[in-house]
Every structure is written in C-alpha cells, then in structure tokens.
Amino acid sequence: MSSPELVLQVLRTELRAAGVTYKVLAERIGMSESSMKRMFAQKDMALSRLASICKAAGIALEDVLRQAADVTPHSDNLSLAQERSLMADPKLLLVAICCLGHWTLEQIVETYHLSEAECVLHLVALDRLELIELRPHNRYRLNVSSAFHWRPDGPVQAYFREHVVSDFFDGRFDGHGETVLCVPARLSSGSAQEVVKKIQQLVAELARLHQDDRRLQAEERDGFTLLLGFRSWEFSAFTALRRQEASTAGRVHTIAMSKVAAK
Numbered sequence: 001m002s003s004p005e006l007v008l009q010v011l012r013t014e015l016r017a018a019g020v021t022y023k024v025l026a027e028r029i030g031m032s033e034s035s036m037k038r039m040f041a042q043k044d045m046a047l048s049r050l051a052s053i054c055k056a057a058g059i060a061l062e063d064v065l066r067q068a069a070d071v072t073p074h075s076d077n078l079s080l081a082q083e084r085s086l087m088a089d090p091k092l093l094l095v096a097i098c099c100l101g102h103w104t105l106e107q108i109v110e111t112y113h114l115s116e117a118e119c120v121l122h123l124v125a126l127d128r129l130e131l132i133e134l135r136p137h138n139r140y141r142l143n144v145s146s147a148f149h150w151r152p153d154g155p156v157q158a159y160f161r162e163h164v165v166s167d168f169f170d171g172r173f174d175g176h177g178e179t180v181l182c183v184p185a186r187l188s189s190g191s192a193q194e195v196v197k198k199i200q201q202l203v204a205e206l207a208r209l210h211q212d213d214r215r216l217q218a219e220e221r222d223g224f225t226l227l228l229g230f231r232s233w234e235f236s237a238f239t240a241l242r243r244q245e246a247s248t249a250g251r252v253h254t255i256a257m258s259k260v261a262a263k
Contacts, residue, residue, distance in 0.1 A: 006068040028056040095122040146207035
C-alpha cells in the first residue's frame with residue numbers, strides 16, 4: 001500500500017471515530033457528496049485538500065500523518081539472528097514486547113523494575129537490531145508490520161512453547177472480555193485452508209482495533225493476548241487407545257482459541 005493510501009486509510013478511520021460522514025464533510029467544505037466519495041475512491045489527495053478536510057472535521061493533520069507513518073508496511077518477522085539477540089537478554093525481550101504493544105518509555109518504567117537509563121539503553125539496542133526506529137525524546141516507530149509474528153522455528157517461539165503457553169492457559173478465562181474455546185471438527189483440506197484464512201482475517205482485525213485504540217488514554221486500555229492454534233491433532237492419551245488398523249485419517253482438526261488480559 002502506498003503512502004497516500006495509508007494516509008487516506010487513517011483519515012477514514014478518524015472520520016468514523018469523529019462521526020463525520022462524507023455527506024457532512026462535503027457540506028462543510030462546499031462540495032457535493034458524490035465528489036467527496038470520488039476523491040476518496042481515487043486514493044490520492046493534494047496536501048492542501050487533506051488539510052482542509054482535517055480542519056473541517058476537527059481532526060489534527062499531524063495526527064493523521066503520524067499514524068500513517070506508524071503503520072507503514074514493514075517486515076512481518078525478524079531474522080533468526082535478531083531473535084537470538086533478543087533471547088540473550090530477558091529484559092531486552094521484555095522491552096521489545098512492550099514496544100510491539102506501543103508502550104511508552106514512561107509506561108515501561110512505571111510498570112517494571114527498569115530504570116529510565118536502563119530502558120533507554122534497551123531502546124537503543126532495539127534500534128540497532130532494527131526492530132524500532134528510535135526518535136527524539138525516546139519515542140520510536142516500529143519497523144515491523146501490524147501482521148508481525150515470531151518465526152515458527154525461531155528461539156522466541158520455542159521459548160513461548162516451553163514456558164509461556166502453560167502459564168497462559170493456567171488462567172481461568174472468566175474475566176471481562178476473556179474466553180477460551182476448544183472446538184473439534186472433521187474437515188477437508190480445502191475447508192481447513194478456509195479456516196486458516198478466517199484466522200488471518202481475525203488477526204488483521206485485531207491489529208486494526210489495536211491501532212484505533214491507541215487514541216485512548218492508557219487507563220482506558222488493558223493488555224490482551226490472542227493465542228490461536230489450528231492443526232490436525234489428536235490428544236496423545238486418545239491415540240494410545242487406537243486400534244492398530246486405524247489410520248491417522250481419523251484425526252480431527254482442532255482449533256484452540258483463547259483471549260486473556262495480560263496482568
């Protein structure tokens with residue numbers, strides 16, 4: 001997606017949040033609604049026109065441009081060497097995960113046993129690893145996309161499998177906005193691929209909501225984690241009871257879905 005398209009995408013989101021429709025916006029700047037829709041559909045707009053639209057809608061132009069810069073597409077994952085560097089220092093991994101959640105330096109220091117100087121050093125290290133682009137006043141921009149994920153065969157994912165998953169599922173999942181599901185089904189390969197596409201759409205929607213809610217105050221948001229798994233699988237205790245002649249074709253595709261607030 002090009003930069004003009006990103007700017008217009010952010011602008012549309014801001015207009016929806018402000019409750020400003022194309023019709024209302026067109027009236028405010030003396031255009032017809034059809035002309036306004038066509039201008040947005042062309043996915044390009046002069047800076048002067050963008051400024052006038054933001055002013056008419058009561059939206060700060062600098063906020064639109066900043067958000068567009070923050071969501072500029074980058075890599076979906078890190079290299080193996082980058083992940084190994086993170087795993088070499090638990091505190092560096094912690095700060096990296098906080099950055100992926102768009103925490104400020106102040107929020108990290110207030111929450112964890114890290115001094116400001118220590119946190120700044122970790123931000124510098126993440127800049128060198130190219131996970132972030134460090135900016136003045138210890139602000140930063142992520143150098144990974146909203147669809148970022150750890151390498152399936154990488155050290156971070158291996159650590160998560162060994163230590164994090166059991167800790168995650170140790171929760172009761174009965175808090176506000178929490179749920180856990182384990183849904184078995186017998187599916188064709190095509191149907192299984194369709195489910196995978198739906199999961200990818202869900203992840204994209206979560207990334208959009210995460211981006212939209214950055215406008216809210218810190219106390220209005222909580223840390224949530226979505227852990228998804230979908231594969232052809234059978235519980236090992238059940239496999240032990242199988243007849244010898246039974247093939248693995250009898251296994252079911254199971255989707256494990258969970259959402260828990262990070263405490």
